[in-house]
Amino acid sequence: MNRSWSERIIEGVIRLSAGLAIASLILIFIFIGKEAVPLFTSAEARAEAGMSKLFLGNRESPDGKRVQVWQPVSEVPKYSLWPLIVGTLKATLVALLFAFPLAIAAAIFTSEFAPPGLREVVKPVIELLAGIPSVVLGFFALIVTATYFQDLFHLDYRLNTWNAGFALGLAVIPIVYTVAEDALTAVPQSFRAGSIALGATPWQTARRVVFPAAFPGIFAAGILGFGRAIGETMIVLMASGNAAILSWNPGYSFRSLSATVAAELGEVVNGSPHYHVLFFIGVLLFAFTFLLNLAGQLWVGRLRRKLTGARS
Amino acid sequence: MKKLPLAAVLFSVPLLLPAAQSVTIKGSDTMVILNQRWAENYMASRKDAVIQVTGGGSGTGISALLSGSTDICASSRPMSEKEKAALQAKTGVPPVEIPVAKDGVAIFLNTQNPVKELTLAQIKDIYTGKITDWKDVGGTAGRIILYSRENNSGTYVFFKEHVLNKQDFSPMASNLPGTAGVANAVSKDPKGIGYGGAAYAKGIKYCAVQADDKSPAYLPDEKHILAGTYAASRDLYFYLRGPAQGEVKSFIDWVLSRAGQSVVVSVGYFPLKKAASKIK
Numbered sequence: 001m002n003r004s005w006s007e008r009i010i011e012g013v014i015r016l017s018a019g020l021a022i023a024s025l026i027l028i029f030i031f032i033g034k035e036a037v038p039l040f041t042s043a044e045a046r047a048e049a050g051m052s053k054l055f056l057g058n059r060e061s062p063d064g065k066r067v068q069v070w071q072p073v074s075e076v077p078k079y080s081l082w083p084l085i086v087g088t089l090k091a092t093l094v095a096l097l098f099a100f101p102l103a104i105a106a107a108i109f110t111s112e113f114a115p116p117g118l119r120e121v122v123k124p125v126i127e128l129l130a131g132i133p134s135v136v137l138g139f140f141a142l143i144v145t146a147t148y149f150q151d152l153f154h155l156d157y158r159l160n161t162w163n164a165g166f167a168l169g170l171a172v173i174p175i176v177y178t179v180a181e182d183a184l185t186a187v188p189q190s191f192r193a194g195s196i197a198l199g200a201t202p203w204q205t206a207r208r209v210v211f212p213a214a215f216p217g218i219f220a221a222g223i224l225g226f227g228r229a230i231g232e233t234m235i236v237l238m239a240s241g242n243a244a245i246l247s248w249n250p251g252y253s254f255r256s257l258s259a260t261v262a263a264e265l266g267e268v269v270n271g272s273p274h275y276h277v278l279f280f281i282g283v284l285l286f287a288f289t290f291l292l293n294l295a296g297q298l299w300v301g302r303l304r305r306k307l308t309g310a311r312s
Numbered sequence: 313m314k315k316l317p318l319a320a321v322l323f324s325v326p327l328l329l330p331a332a333q334s335v336t337i338k339g340s341d342t343m344v345i346l347n348q349r350w351a352e353n354y355m356a357s358r359k360d361a362v363i364q365v366t367g368g369g370s371g372t373g374i375s376a377l378l379s380g381s382t383d384i385c386a387s388s389r390p391m392s393e394k395e396k397a398a399l400q401a402k403t404g405v406p407p408v409e410i411p412v413a414k415d416g417v418a419i420f421l422n423t424q425n426p427v428k429e430l431t432l433a434q435i436k437d438i439y440t441g442k443i444t445d446w447k448d449v450g451g452t453a454g455r456i457i458l459y460s461r462e463n464n465s466g467t468y469v470f471f472k473e474h475v476l477n478k479q480d481f482s483p484m485a486s487n488l489p490g491t492a493g494v495a496n497a498v499s500k501d502p503k504g505i506g507y508g509g510a511a512y513a514k515g516i517k518y519c520a521v522q523a524d525d526k527s528p529a530y531l532p533d534e535k536h537i538l539a540g541t542y543a544a545s546r547d548l549y550f551y552l553r554g555p556a557q558g559e560v561k562s563f564i565d566w567v568l569s570r571a572g573q574s575v576v577v578s579v580g581y582f583p584l585k586k587a588a589s590k591i592k
Binding site for chain 1: 439454455457458462463464469478480481483484485486487488489497500501503504560
């Protein structure tokens, strides 16, 4: 009797904590969303920062052309989100360009080629990278690699997208690596045995059998890495230069959505249109990373079903 | 016995409040921190005084003075003749203007930059993106790299209002947190230009500023800021509806005293007179 009681209590506690996690997720979304709502309902906020101004820009120049500028503290505040969105995506692409090949190659090496002893060393070490506080990565990029990248590419701007993207990549590598490595090791041993038995070399086996079988998982790793890069704040705040430039040129500085919230929310006038716009950016980021993570998890689930043979 | 102090406080608050002489200061956001420090220090020395500080901007403060809802208006710009006339029409006496501190922004250049002085107009064109090459202002050819503060900083607003004439910064300007961040960036960037309060960093130098191309260039040192000859500086004011009386007068006297002016230095502005200065 006693045992079943204690089991029931433990089960209840576990259920409660799972419920709390989900509830807090929903509550976070509601509370952030609530602060963004006046952009749709309040006349004052809509006049200054309605959706058309956020996504189409202000009509500024005398010829009535819309300008895409982020200048929230100005005689006429301008809140076009495009410089921020382009900046965020630009940095994320640079980060993934650098992180994906490295992380996936490392995952293939540890799961397919590394002797077991080496694998036990390499995997935890790469995963330790995830434990480096992002402020340290940001500082490293700001002080050390910025000068290096400027000299390497002969760039005018010291705090450029290559530099911040590289530091972001360092933050993304462990996530992509871990998930990709798990996907590769989850491929049943029988696949490899069959391939080798048919005369394929280990490299052919890895490339033509194991990699395609694990591809959904590797794809999911990519999506999770993408979500991490888009939401990362401290690194870009420190290393990007935070200039809201509407340009895809990776030699320029950029201003990301997340860094904008971090830099401006501290001093913004509570309840002003600017304040609501910052929360709206929060909603955008939240929705973006949430959807990406959801998609990533679904891909992982599909892979697992496929490889455990539930359905092929 | 232990409960007594709490009870005493609870009962005495309603009795004390009417007796306390409350002074309100409203206006300039730039001066909010300065005003708060003044109020805190003043209230610490006089237990019965209550100073309330609110921001909102110099314009807000001036309209509050006009409507009589504040005792002191803090303003980071001199009142216009129109505003003074409106106040006099309302009260019958001319408003009282009291400079209380000075504010100045230094322009930083990398020590390798051959440029030594710039006019206010050149600085404005550089930061609004009209001048993009150092060769146009007497330097060696190369793109000018702009460093600025984040838009929540008072220095950003001062620079925008006073140097850029309220025009927008060029989007190419990098925004860094803190004057130290700007100084550090300029020290690592031979083509960089930055601005901020007094900052000390290896590898940067102050740029001398000319009010226009005919006037001499001055460095942002104490002498020229206090004398008002350094172009990128301004006075910070208190405005009153009439001659100061009672608690307002004793507060302003204290602000202008050595103790009050040393608060100015600790907040990062310049005092009115050299005597009170402790910075080098």
